[in-house]
Amino acid sequence: MSDKKTVAVLGNFTDPNKIMEAAAKVHQSGYTDFDIYTPYPVHGLDKAMGVKRTILPYISFGGGMFGLSNAIFLIWWTGSVDYKLNIGGKPLFAFQFSIPVMFELTVLLTGLATFFGLWFLCGLPKWHSDLQDDEGFQRAVDDTFVLSIFSSDKRFSLETTERFMNEIGADNVRRIEA
């Protein structure tokens, strides 16, 4: 054989209850570098896997605050510092008339931060995966749950991990080489 080495051990599931139990078992036996590929978000599966709560809301919040502060600064500075626009003797700056634009820019920047933050946290776009040639893995976006334990995990050892996958009820346990 070539110099290819195993990067992951994969196993399939079809029952949402089984994958839930399997995820909990993988997590409890101390594996950390594993993932489950599913066609739709399975509720509670992330918790069973021991996934830490995402920091995305903080990114969104940061984006929103950036938008809000910029809006206030923009309206205040352009209207009452850089070019004093006297409209019927009304105040050069007031929060009342600024609210619509402040709101819209807050929403806009929160939206952009959420959108780009999401892809950043997911590590996307990434048009290559070591698993991409595996037929079962390709069906993960269709109708199969695929559990993958990566060889980069500290507890990973080819035989034990394979045996463990079979024990927790995975079908078609196989190695992926790259």
Add this chain to the structure above:
Amino acid sequence: MSVETVTKTAPRNVVDHLDATAYHGNPYPVEEPMREPLVLGNPSLHDVTAKIAGIIEGKPNLKYWIAVLICASIAGAGFGAIGETVMTGIGVWGSNNTIGWAWDITNFVFWIGIGHAGTLISAILYLFRQKWRTAINRSAEAMTIFAVLCAGIFPVIHTGRPWLAYWLTPYPNQMQMWVNFRSPLVWDVFAVSTYLTVSALFWFMGLVPDLATVRNFVKGKIAKRLYTFFSLGWTGSMRNWHHYEIAYMILAGLSTPLVLSVHTIVSMDFATSVLPGWHTTIFPPYFVAGAIFSGFAMVMTLLVIAREILGLKEFITLKHLENMNKIILATGMMVGYAYSMEFFIAWYSGNEYERTVFINRAFGEYWWAYWSMVSCNVLSPQVYWFKKARRNIPLMFVISIFVNIGMWFERFTIISTSLHHDFLPSSWSYYTPTMVEVGIFVGTIGLFLTLFLLFSKYLPVIAISEIKGVMPGSQPTHHGDEHH
């Protein structure tokens, strides 16, 4: 016998509460036996993929291309009319000194309003856990984006010099001037562009997992490359889904106040002026309700056709259509309430200008526009009090067209009747559109339909991953952290 015989009220029907017990604290209940199923025919997960991605993989027939050609030609004619406007100036329109805002601003408000249903379905119904939205949210969101694109055309050409439209935004320039942030028209620029951007982001984010499904389904080499590119390499990793679901929630939570703000700000274009007929505080809620009303009517018009042609009856069921009809009835009543309240306040305020404008609106030269609006928007949806009518497909198609027409007339009535009788009787005027204006409006309908046709063929019309997630048996019956 005593007159005060107490009649005991019968205990409330317990069946109403059975639905609630199915939840068990789980926001995504697994079975709801009391309700109609959301997907008919009990397909497998792969069947769902094959059905929806199959629309993309299948070769479109001649009828499809004829439809695209017709719609695109209409859009092309519309762009021709826009060209005529730009080359000659907006003098080719029927608007005049008295009626400065006419057909174009009517169309702007009309199209913006159409978009609102998409956001309502994708965001507000999501936050309210209305699972039936999953079958229709994708197409409704697409409709939002296309409608906002059509809407954006009108204020830009209304400026007369569309190549200077960037003057609407604050940017450092050689004139050393800035926009006036006290003007609702500037608020509009921010509201509409934010709305378009956030709707597009939300829509694209929702598409990514489905594009990955399509990527693995299609066979063609170019198609595969394109879907691969736009799916960003989505794998369905649960670690990604975890971020994704929170992102979806945040964007839904953002879009909800956003959609309310957009039509509120559009209504402020009118309400903050001192013109009788426009200067009313009821405008923001009245406009938002009207927007949702008209948007749902448009979703209905398109979906009744799409489910028939694309064969999506097991996903877009009568239950979905019935629910939408209920919303049309509810929002139609709100709009009707606003019409009557406007009249009441015109009388109650004791302001003679206000009163004159409203009497003139209903019985003046534009009486036909006013009564078209009332009969289409308030009277026609009343049939939806009856379940038979709510589930009658030809009828709902007709009513949805009526509502579309009625809501267009609403904006026309508000704009033209309030303007055409100025404070100075010598400036009183009457407005009739020219062919160029009609051409631009019909052109935007063509553009909207062309975009929708292309969308329905080349993108998943139904949110595949979302529909899979609400199918019976697709979610675990217990949660990983709550073992008994």
